[in-house]
Amino acid sequence: MANNSDKSMTDEKRFVESAQPHSWLLVAVNLHTQAVSLHKTSGKSVTSLLSNEDELKGQWDATNRSVFLLGGFAIENCLKAFLVYENPSWISNGKLSKELKTHSLTDLSSKVNQLPNPLHGQWVIHSFQNGLESWARYPCGLTAGDLGEEGVLTDRLWLGYLRLIGAYGSQLQDMLKRPWRGPHGFYGHYEFSGNFFATDIN
Numbered sequence: 207m208a209n210n211s212d213k214s215m216t217d218e219k220r221f222v223e224s225a226q227p228h229s230w231l232l233v234a235v236n237l238h239t240q241a242v243s244l245h246k247t248s249g250k251s252v253t254s255l256l257s258n259e260d261e262l263k264g265q266w267d268a269t270n271r272s273v274f275l276l277g278g279f280a281i282e283n284c285l286k287a288f289l290v291y292e293n294p295s296w297i298s299n300g301k302l303s304k305e306l307k308t309h310s311l312t313d314l315s316s317k318v319n320q321l322p323n324p325l326h327g328q329w330v331i332h333s334f335q336n337g338l339e340s341w342a343r344y345p346c347g348l349t350a351g352d353l354g355e356e357g358v359l360t361d362r363l364w365l366g367y368l369r370l371i372g373a374y375g376s377q378l379q380d381m382l383k384r385p386w387r388g389p390h391g392f393y394g395h396y397e398f399s400g401n402f403f404a405t406d407i408n
Contacts, residue, residue, distance in 0.1 A: 217300050
């Protein structure tokens with residue numbers, strides 16, 4: 207439940223309403239839900255690259271790129287929820303701080319003070335960041351020196367992602383149950399029910 211004590215809504219106040227931590231969490235949940243749904247269809251469509259001699263040169267699941275992209279952006283939105291919670295001024299005066307204007311998961315995670323298991327999940331963050339920076343978003347790397355070779359979403363990486371996003375989601379919900387005060391008079395706390403970060407671990 208959020209409450210803005212001043213009934214006159216300026217553009218800056220409206221911006222805080224849409225940029226406060228709970229909003230970042232909701233986008234993360236939506237992206238994660240789509241990633242899980244898509245991952246359940248993996249293995250049904252596969253593309254194979256063959257040489258002139260019909261030698262198998264590469265093979266990709268059709269869902270691989272999309273799951274990487276959705277999962278990576280879910281992690282990014284969770285990290286930005288933490289950062290806005292810890293730094294309310296980063297959404298003041300009707301704009302995002304430059305500290306939030308990056309897709310670098312390693313850079314964002316290094317700025318969070320209340321991150322659960324910050325060391326254990328770094329390998330997952332690095333894996334998804336590689337996708338976000340090039341091959342998951344584009345058909346090639348950014349330069350000839352970066353070929354942008356598509357990564358593989360292994361069972362180990364997927365399980366690591368589910369555990370990481372689950373830990374982020376649980377901690378954010380615990381934090382948002384407590385009163386949070388943002389810029390321009392924003393005040394809010396939230397109640398959660400059900401499984402907000404559904405997984406397919408079991």
